[in-house]
Amino acid sequence: xxxxxxxxxxxxxxxxxxxxxxxxxxxxxxxxxxxxxxxxxxxxxxxxxxxxxxxxxxxxxxxxxxxxxxxxxxxxxxxxxxxxxxxxxxxxxxxxxxxxxxxxxxxxxxxxxxxxxxxx
Numbered sequence: 001x002x003x004x005x006x007x008x009x010x011x012x013x014x015x016x017x018x019x020x021x022x023x024x025x026x027x028x029x030x031x032x033x034x035x036x037x038x039x040x041x042x043x044x045x046x047x048x049x050x051x052x053x054x055x056x057x058x059x060x061x062x063x064x065x066x067x068x069x070x071x072x073x074x075x076x077x078x079x080x081x082x083x084x085x086x087x088x089x090x091x092x093x094x095x096x097x098x099x100x101x102x103x104x105x106x107x108x109x110x111x112x113x114x115x116x117x118x119x120x
Contacts, residue, residue, distance in 0.1 A: 063102030
């Protein structure tokens with residue numbers, strides 16, 4: 001494996017020098033530490049911890065734009081405002097729920113207030 005300006009061995013050698021360590025300290029850099037495996041006690045108490053399952057509540061779904069078809073005039077201002085390309089207009093606007101990130105840019109430009117954000 002090579003790195004810009006030299007090979008990996010040269011880079012690792014540079015990282016071991018006192019000057020590099022001084023730079024690390026001056027910038028308050030910390031080297032990554034390896035993750036500890038789950039403790040045996042934790043695994044005995046909650047066997048699902050090994051699979052990453054927790055007792056935490058499920059995450060909320062991100063918001064998605066919804067178009068009220070009766071209110072939409074088909075002006076396509078929302079299509080132009082959407083940076084993700086999640087909107088299209090046939091007779092009225094429609095949302096690609098997979099592409100929508102719920103930013104709300106379409107809501108701001110809609111002159112007929114036909115677009116809302118929802119999590120369901």
